[in-house]
Amino acid sequence: MANIQEVARKAGVSSATVSRVLNNTAPVSLTTRLKVEKAIKELNYEPSMLGRNLRNSESRLLLVLIPTFSNPYYIEIINGIEDYSLSNNYNILLCETDSNPERENIFFNMVKNKLADGIISMDPTVNMKKLYELAERHSIVLLSEYDEGGSIPYVTIDHEQAAYKAVNHLIKLGHNKIGFINSDEKFLYARKRREGYERALKESNIPVDNEWIYHTEGVDFQDGAQAMRYFFKIKNTPTAVFAVSDTLAIGALKEINNKQLKVPEDIAVIGFDNISFSNMTNPTLSTVAQPMYEMGKKAASMLINRIKGNDVESVLMDYELIIRESTMR
Amino acid sequence: MANIQEVARKAGVSSATVSRVLNNTAPVSLTTRLKVEKAIKELNYEPSMLGRNLRNSESRLLLVLIPTFSNPYYIEIINGIEDYSLSNNYNILLCETDSNPERENIFFNMVKNKLADGIISMDPTVNMKKLYELAERHSIVLLSEYDEGGSIPYVTIDHEQAAYKAVNHLIKLGHNKIGFINSDEKFLYARKRREGYERALKESNIPVDNEWIYHTEGVDFQDGAQAMRYFFKIKNTPTAVFAVSDTLAIGALKEINNKQLKVPEDIAVIGFDNISFSNMTNPTLSTVAQPMYEMGKKAASMLINRIKGNDVESVLMDYELIIRESTMR
DNA sequence: TCATCTTATGAAATCCATTACATAAAATTA
């Protein structure tokens, strides 16, 4: 592959002029411009990004940290990030951390090493201390999982209120024995959603019973199934279940089916995230929808702005309760 | 961030020596090594990948082309690719083409521009002509979708035989009205699976009826549901359905449920891919499992070998029929 | 017409790490 010097030689100009033609950074006479363009075409020249990136000390690569590919929750968000980034000439590198600090380090180093220009972290298990260190010299945006009062900008929804609404919906259906499948409360979203759960119960004078709060290891289908098995084991099985993720809710649904019980007649179920499967289950799953695509776009635009040196503000997005068969009377 | 020159100055050596310490490419005396390491630590130096990549004219980035994130089929494969790549110091860039030639071009250009070292394409909609052009000067491996007799190495399974086995399984259950939900036959895998479908029928003296072969637009749930609605519309509705992807099969399942019919009693269903959700449906879905993780690993190892300049051979992997509730008697 | 401002272009420095080549010192071998 030809380089800029060869193009310059062929066109009978200097490499500076070729660069000017390429980037439109200074006036170039029409005749020279044409000569250069001809040479470019003839040599089939494509500028080397390596050279350009080194000189500009940017990589135009954004890292997107997610804990695992296997949660479909992230898909739409990623689409939003990718669409926005691509149309602004940035590429995204999807980084699955597997909640593994070593992997996380690899990705952090990419930023330090100038191999990436910034990070959107959707990983609730991320090492916040290290992230803050990195944020001193690099651009970072948090998505969904965030840090209240911290200095890193974020995009999220009001988790407390969303959970409150979901649980309230179950209460209005007449339930007062409401199980809560939560993930580990080391995650902020989990703590927030628990607060919402409790507020809804208290407002309706339903006592909060810790027996009805189950904490899962992960957010896989299996974790949801296991939670449901727990609820079946205790003397006082709930008549409705709120799960903090659709994958958990679907696992619970499956376990209820296995028991030959009916949803929503015997047990109502509501999830969170509105993953595409949630509309394919039998019965279809009620859930809380976040504007994932928009959140992704917003986060990408914030990050790119940050990289350009502008200040950006955190945002709270709207969410929506989606009622389907699993919570119909 | 300090650069190699500053480290050299601080340690009182030349940058060449620092590079030698860093890469162990030539003997360095213990005393100098210690001096250099001390300077590196004090300056908090991390080598710039941009400089290194330019000099070595490599990016240690691999592109993975997929048509869309929304098919969970790809997840395990990507895990395999990523694990292998990361442990060989390569990063992967997940490229969603959306079957959009413009996007595809962006990614191809990254390779031409030395921003990426090679491509694993899982995209059946990829522009094969362009891919072959690219393959003349760059490293490429095909995964799943391949080109018979072509010069680009691939990793795949025997699609014809796998489809044959799946359909044969339905026949053995006593079905002779077997619908086939295929995707567009411009894809090789679709043509191969159709061959398998027809061979199974013919061997059992069941006539092949084109009315029972439906071609979908995509492989989303909706496409599967639509195919099933078609089967309900024709006079002679099949008693069993073979879908070329689990997402299609799940859509069909949903549609059958909507009709208040029972799977497998009224209609048996078998899919393809063994996505994680296929074990969560009601009833659980029979399917054909490909060794996705292994296929990903293999493809990554082939690509990295190619990049190193070695010759690599295409491989056929094993698959497995997974019988679940949707085809039980 | 002279002074001043634009326009157009090239030379050379720069970004950062790697490596071929050169050289000096130390170690080994004959």
Next chain:
DNA sequence: TAATTTTATGTAATGGATTTCATAAGATGA
């Protein structure tokens, strides 16, 4: 001990594009 090899290190070129600085030619205005 002389000759040869190995070790240890530095100098300078290299990869490819961008940009500052310098300069010459053309345009504008007084």
